[in-house]
Amino acid sequence: AHQWRGVIREYADRLPTLAGAPVVTLREGGTPLIPAEKLSERVGAEVHLKYEGLNPTGSFKDRGMTTAISVAAKKGAKAVICASTGNTSASAAAYATKAGMACAVLVPDGKIAMGKLSQAIAHGATLLQVEGNFDDCLTVARKLAEAYPVELVNSVNPARIEGQKTAAFEVVDALGDAPDIHCLPVGNAGNITAYWRGYCEYSSDPAVSQQPGPASRLPRMWGFQAAGAAPLVLGHPIDHPETIATAIRIGNPASWRQAIAARDESGGRIAAVTDEQILEAHRFLSAEEGVFVEPGSAASVAGLLESHRAGLVPPGARIVCTVTGHGLKDPQWALRTADGSEVTPVRVPADAYPAARALGLED
Numbered sequence: 001a002h003q004w005r006g007v008i009r010e011y012a013d014r015l016p017t018l019a020g021a022p023v024v025t026l027r028e029g030g031t032p033l034i035p036a037e038k039l040s041e042r043v044g045a046e047v048h049l050k051y052e053g054l055n056p057t058g059s060f061k062d063r064g065m066t067t068a069i070s071v072a073a074k075k076g077a078k079a080v081i082c083a084s085t086g087n088t089s090a091s092a093a094a095y096a097t098k099a100g101m102a103c104a105v106l107v108p109d110g111k112i113a114m115g116k117l118s119q120a121i122a123h124g125a126t127l128l129q130v131e132g133n134f135d136d137c138l139t140v141a142r143k144l145a146e147a148y149p150v151e152l153v154n155s156v157n158p159a160r161i162e163g164q165k166t167a168a169f170e171v172v173d174a175l176g177d178a179p180d181i182h183c184l185p186v187g188n189a190g191n192i193t194a195y196w197r198g199y200c201e202y203s204s205d206p207a208v209s210q211q212p213g214p215a216s217r218l219p220r221m222w223g224f225q226a227a228g229a230a231p232l233v234l235g236h237p238i239d240h241p242e243t244i245a246t247a248i249r250i251g252n253p254a255s256w257r258q259a260i261a262a263r264d265e266s267g268g269r270i271a272a273v274t275d276e277q278i279l280e281a282h283r284f285l286s287a288e289e290g291v292f293v294e295p296g297s298a299a300s301v302a303g304l305l306e307s308h309r310a311g312l313v314p315p316g317a318r319i320v321c322t323v324t325g326h327g328l329k330d331p332q333w334a335l336r337t338a339d340g341s342e343v344t345p346v347r348v349p350a351d352a353y354p355a356a357r358a359l360g361l362e363d
């Protein structure tokens with residue numbers, strides 16, 4: 001009769017701001033940390049994948065949405081709003097439904113994956129396709145939340161970061177200590193902020209350290225942006241961010257300052273990966289590790305592979321890559337080969353012999 005209870009109940013003692021709030025949960029969190037043997041071999045380190053695609057709506061956003069919607073419920077909110085490249089809207093729509101609230105989502109016109117769009121609509125959100133990019137959507141959402149009785153549930157809402165920090169707790173709980181390096185895709189920069197907070201809070205708690213030695217181990221935070229949407233790498237906002245990884249197609253991250261702090265305080269780095277590198281990592285994860293992710297999620301692994309090529313991965317280091325969203329969110333990329341040509345399934349009549357021939361079992 002044991003079931004994972006969701007991040008608010010599992011980590012209640014570490015989420016003081018949630019005390020007294022009604023718990024709105026779909027039992028998010030508790031996601032697997034998967035040893036990645038092929039990737040480990042390739043980079044000469046011990047790599048694990050934190051597979052966040054296995055959350056209820058298929059992305060890590062659920063960790064922050066259970067907390068944001070629970071706090072909104074405590075305040076008596078009847079409606080929530082968010083800007084999104086897709087996953088936040090899917091998550092907000094599902095958790096608002098669970099809480100009996102209305103949900104409005106603003107998404108960049110034509111630039112969100114079909115799976116995510118379908119989720120928001122299936123859960124009854126009111127969806128506006130804004131003629132602009134994510135950054136424009138967030139500006140509008142903030143103005144609406146200021147002027148009207150709707151709660152903003154983007155990661156500028158402090159409850160979001162609180163919930164998302166639980167992923168770092170789970171990593172430490174699973175490994176018995178923090179990894180040496182933690183790799184993440186970076187878009188609006190809420191998640192790198194949340195992980196860093198989680199690691200810092202856990203490491204400063206002597207009750208947590210299961211290892212002998214100092215309780216203060218912390219990972220280096222390695223964040224990766226898409227090359228066409230890499231404001232943190234370039235040091236200035238980008239007016240027209242472009243990448244096939246629509247989840248992280250963001251030109252002016254809201255948690256800019258916190259992301260830079262996470263990088264600098266951890267002795268980490270934030271670097272760019274090309275769309276080609278992202279798709280290469282996406283294929284590697286599917287074909288070599290059995291883990292299907294959306295392209296934006298593969299940026300963490302693309303970044304690790306690039307860092308390895310640059311000689312930056314210490315041999316034998318323990319590394320966690322968060323893969324943030326499920327491959328089924330944006331499945332079209334799996335149907336293309338490395339050279340960009342389309343994959344078409346082989347057709348056979350409903351007979352064993354031609355099927356056997358097509359499979360190479362007969363010649």
Ligand code: F0G
Pocket residue numbers: 059061083084085086087088089155185186187188189190191192247248294296297324325
């Ligand atoms: N990976 C995925 C799959 C995402 O959906 C996002 C962000 C990120 C990584 C980057 O995380 O913004 O905390 O740095 N998606 C947001 C959304 C922007 O609207 O769904 P971040």
